Amino acid sequence: MKRILIFDDDADILEILTYLLNEKGWDVHTRANCNDILSIVEECRPDVILMDNWIPDAGGIIATRTVKSSDELRDIPVIYFSANNDIEKLAAEAGADAWLAKPFDLDELEQLLSRFR
Template identity: 85%
Template sequence: MKRILIFDDDTDILEILTYLLTEKGWEVHTRTNCNNIISILEECRPDVILMDNWIPDTGGIIATRTLKAHEEFKEIPVVYFSANNDIEKLATEAGADTWLAKPFDLDELELMLSRF
């Protein structure tokens, strides 16, 4: 079973994604902040990460850069997702592997996650 870790401060999004991805066979872990991201990764050991841009307190860009600079976790794919108009630029700035604009279609998310 593949593990996904979702960082988003919107608990409604976390609940919906947890339900939908669990139904698809994923083991889902969620966090409403990305403080101490390395400790969280050590605990969850995800196969892929969904990272929101606007997340307290560290923020998605710094959190993504932190994990991509870490020798043990730098290979974990990060899907940067946000409702921000310049999501592609933000994802590149963060060092994410790919991006997904909110609101997104569930089929689009599934297709993206199937690549990892």
């Protein structure tokens, strides 16, 4: 079973994605902030990370850069997602492996996740 770690401060998004991705066979872990991100990622050992741009406290760009700067964790794919109009630019700035604009439909997310399975 593939494991995904989702960082988003919107409880509704976390709840919906947890339900939908569990139904699709994913082991879903969520966090509403990115405090102590390296410890969280090391403990969870996800196959994919879904990172919101506006995640407290440091924000998605810094959180993604932190993960990508770790020798042990840099190979974990990070999908950057946000409702921000500059999502593609922000994802590139963060060093993410892919991006997804909010709102998105489940098919879009599944298609993107299938690239990292």
